[in-house]
Amino acid sequence: MTSAHMEFDTVAHKTAHRVQRLRSSKVRDLFSAATSADVISLSGGMPDVSLLPQAALRKATRAAIENEREIALQYGATNGRIETRRVICDLMRDIGVRCKPDEVMPTSGAQQALDLIGKVFLDPGDIVLMEGPTYLTAIQAFSAYEPDIRCIPFDDEGMRMDLLEAELERIGRHNPQLKFLYTIPNFQNPGGVTMVPERRKRLIELSHEYDFIVVEDDPYGRLRYDGGHMIPLKALDPNVIYLGTISKIFAPGLRIGWIVAQKDVISRVNLVKQGSDLCGSSLDQLVMAHYFTDTPWQRTLQKFIKVYRARRDAMLSALDEYFPPEATWTRPEGGLFVWVTLPEYVDTDSMLGAALEAGVTYVPGNSFFADGETGKNSMRINFSFETPENIEEAIRRLATVVEERLELYRAFIDAGAIRPARSIATDGPNDAAASLG
Numbered sequence: 001m002t003s004a005h006m007e008f009d010t011v012a013h014k015t016a017h018r019v020q021r022l023r024s025s026k027v028r029d030l031f032s033a034a035t036s037a038d039v040i041s042l043s044g045g046m047p048d049v050s051l052l053p054q055a056a057l058r059k060a061t062r063a064a065i066e067n068e069r070e071i072a073l074q075y076g077a078t079n080g081r082i083e084t085r086r087v088i089c090d091l092m093r094d095i096g097v098r099c100k101p102d103e104v105m106p107t108s109g110a111q112q113a114l115d116l117i118g119k120v121f122l123d124p125g126d127i128v129l130m131e132g133p134t135y136l137t138a139i140q141a142f143s144a145y146e147p148d149i150r151c152i153p154f155d156d157e158g159m160r161m162d163l164l165e166a167e168l169e170r171i172g173r174h175n176p177q178l179k180f181l182y183t184i185p186n187f188q189n190p191g192g193v194t195m196v197p198e199r200r201k202r203l204i205e206l207s208h209e210y211d212f213i214v215v216e217d218d219p220y221g222r223l224r225y226d227g228g229h230m231i232p233l234k235a236l237d238p239n240v241i242y243l244g245t246i247s248k249i250f251a252p253g254l255r256i257g258w259i260v261a262q263k264d265v266i267s268r269v270n271l272v273k274q275g276s277d278l279c280g281s282s283l284d285q286l287v288m289a290h291y292f293t294d295t296p297w298q299r300t301l302q303k304f305i306k307v308y309r310a311r312r313d314a315m316l317s318a319l320d321e322y323f324p325p326e327a328t329w330t331r332p333e334g335g336l337f338v339w340v341t342l343p344e345y346v347d348t349d350s351m352l353g354a355a356l357e358a359g360v361t362y363v364p365g366n367s368f369f370a371d372g373e374t375g376k377n378s379m380r381i382n383f384s385f386e387t388p389e390n391i392e393e394a395i396r397r398l399a400t401v402v403e404e405r406l407e408l409y410r411a412f413i414d415a416g417a418i419r420p421a422r423s424i425a426t427d428g429p430n431d432a433a434a435s436l437g
């Protein structure tokens with residue numbers, strides 16, 4: 001909270017402890033700056049919905065509003081519309097997961113699913129394992145339940161299983177406080193890395209050995225630009241709780257995500273969801289069901305993939321061309337993000353003001369760590385929303401800002417004012433993530 005807010009804060013002493021711990025999401029804070037005309041935003045995670053075909057949208061919405069108006073505008077069941085749950089089962093079958101409609105809970109985006117999972121499983125002090133860095137609004141959602149969050153670093157093959165095992169040894173087998181491990185195995189947000197099959201198998205083994213639930217969050221799995229389909233963790237083990245969403249393959253403005261889990265989990269989620277929103281939007285669920293049954297959505301998905309692949313390539317080429325040799329970055333095979341690591345002495349949080357002045361935004365790396373401190377020399381940049389030309393220009397602007405920081409540091413070294421810091425980023429692009437911790 002800023003000091004300007006604090007002056008008028010009349011409820012601080014009444015505010016729950018768990019809310020005092022929460023930090024606002026940097027992405028949300030940057031949203032208005034990022035929509036200003038002279039700024040090229042690399043900070044959001046927005047799909048380019050202008051690529052959606054008008055005809056398909058019209059067809060799906062018209063069917064929901066004209067043919068099913070009384071259902072669409074009415075309250076619905078907490079566990080959602082049956083046609084929506086069937087469509088979700090079809091989408092899951094497509095990626096190798098068999099499930100029944102009563103193992104599915106539609107939610108208001110995958111974001112609500114994260115909150116509901118936290119609400120069902122977490123008491124204060126319970127242990128949650130996550131990749132570090134990870135999706136910052138998952139940190140936010142879980143933090144409201146006051147857990148002890150432990151971050152496991154990743155490298156270019158996904159979460160490091162050796163470091164996970166070491167952490168699990170510290171926690172101990174069958175520790176009742178260890179509740180779940182949250183992972184984004186495909187094109188991780190923010191890292192852009194993908195968990196390789198051997199590590200997926202090992203993760204499932206460890207979940208049984210040490211007794212924890214695996215929560216698999218998979219908003220990007222279908223946005224693959226190179227390589228083949230990865231088997232979801234949920235296909236390896238029915239005990240996995242899988243979170244899906246239409247946000248990146250259709251539209252985030254329709255707030256439709258889902259949980260696929262065993263019925264004992266779904267019934268508990270149903271209980272807490274009643275107190276959260278009674279039911280999700282019937283209109284959104286119907287539009288979603290029509291879109292995925294009555295329109296050529298696979299073709300539209302291919303269009304998204306083609307456009308995003310070109311934008312990713314534009315970003316990687318611009319980084320190669322403009323960024324200094326001290327910087328490294330991941331090379332994602334899909335998804336929306338590249339993770340850049342700068343020398344340790346660069347603080348991307350304090351650099352953001354200069355970047356905004358130069359007309360570009362990104363998200364500072366420390367936002368993606370539960371402690372808000374780790375990862376200060378890194379940043380997440382998004383390639384799904386801007387044109388390739390704008391992406392190149394944004395990277396050029398950003399490179400200038402980074403170069404200024406490096407120059408300043410070099411000048412101090414030359415003047416003997418400080419001793420040189422060890423650079424962690426010298427081993428090639430794909431080692432960037434390995435140096436996070």
Ligand SMILES: Cc1ncc(COP(=O)(O)O)c(C=O)c1O
Pocket residue numbers: 045108109110111112135184189217219244245246247252256257
């Ligand atoms: C990893 C991850 N999980 C969940 C979400 C939330 O998605 P939704 O729009 O379905 O709420 C996002 C959104 O960017 C995300 O990146």
